[in-house]
Amino acid sequence: MLLWINGPFGGGKTQTAYEIRRRLPGSVVCDPEHIGFGLHRTLPPSLRGDFQDLPAWRQGVYEVLDLALRAHVGGPVIVPMTLVEPAYFTEIVGRLREEHGEDRVRHFALLAERGTVLKRLTERGLGRGLKRESFAVAKLDLCLERLEGPEFAHHIRTDRLTVPRVADEVAAGAGLRLLPDTDGPLRHRLRRIRVGLSHLRFD
Template sequence: MLLWINGPFGGGKTQTAYEIRRRLPGSVVCDPEHAGFGLLRMLPRELRDDRGGKRLIDDFQDLVSWRQGVVEVLDVVLTGHAGVVIVPMTVTDPGYFTETVGRLRELGHDVRHFSLLAERETVTRRLRERGPGQLLRRATGRGGGPHRESRAVRRLDHCLERLSEPEFAEHLWTDHSTVPKTADRIAVLAGLTLRPNNEGRLRTRVRQVRVGLPHVRLD
């Protein structure tokens, strides 16, 4: 089984994916962003930077090689791995959704898709909190400073609007849900049983910082 966790940037996909992995023995997380950012880094900076004025690739998902590569690799993993495979990945284009999630289903895999949604204010707050400085402050329970608008914030309205469409169900609203509770809801809907969440608040904060830091984009 593959759990594809969709949602806007900063919507909690990655944290939820690793929460499920932590509590579901034999499961693995496969993150297609790694392949996408790797493809972008093959380009000179001026061709992938907003400030360059010559950028040819707006989003790595526009590359056919990314879409086909994700399907190929996940097909291999699902065929060879006995446990549940978890994929945290934002996909809002219906055509790209068909070429990835739809194609995996055509290949005979059991793909359960979930869109994590929240109000705009909730997502922008989460984006502020996942910056490098904020992630470190979370470990000590302290607040943070101002946030510079990012590409994720600029695309937020588009993501929320598109993912609210019926084709991107199952929809899970997370404004008043913690990451462990969201993981529990996904598990129930997918017919899976997670280990009980017996982790304390401080340990949870530290672990979520460790999960979040490798996913902070600095380039």
């Protein structure tokens, strides 16, 4: 099974993905951003726009996830990725569903109020607040508007949910059972910090 976890930038996708991986033995996280970063590094700086607009990114993501679904032996393939352009969504998620069936390709959109997402972006700004997250802020309203659409269901409201609870909601929606969350508040906080730091980019 593939679990695509969608949502605005700063919406908790990556934290949720790694929480599911922690509590679901055999599952793996496949992050399509790495394909985009690789394409950016290959291109001259003047051509480095939104990598989702590159046909090579969309085709590459489809092929990598198709291979993962066919060849991975174990638990679900978890994909944390913001994808709000309907045509691109159809090109990737739609094709995967046609090839593998809707029961094996599940999609979840993590939604929250604008203020909630801005607060989360501020917290991950490493002391620079929203200035460091300017791209995410610029895309926020478009993401929230698009993801409300029926084509992006299953919707999960996360304003009042912890990361473990969001993970529980995603798993329940996919018919999966996670191991119990035995972390206390401190360990949970440290896990979030570690996941956040491991996904920092400086280029």
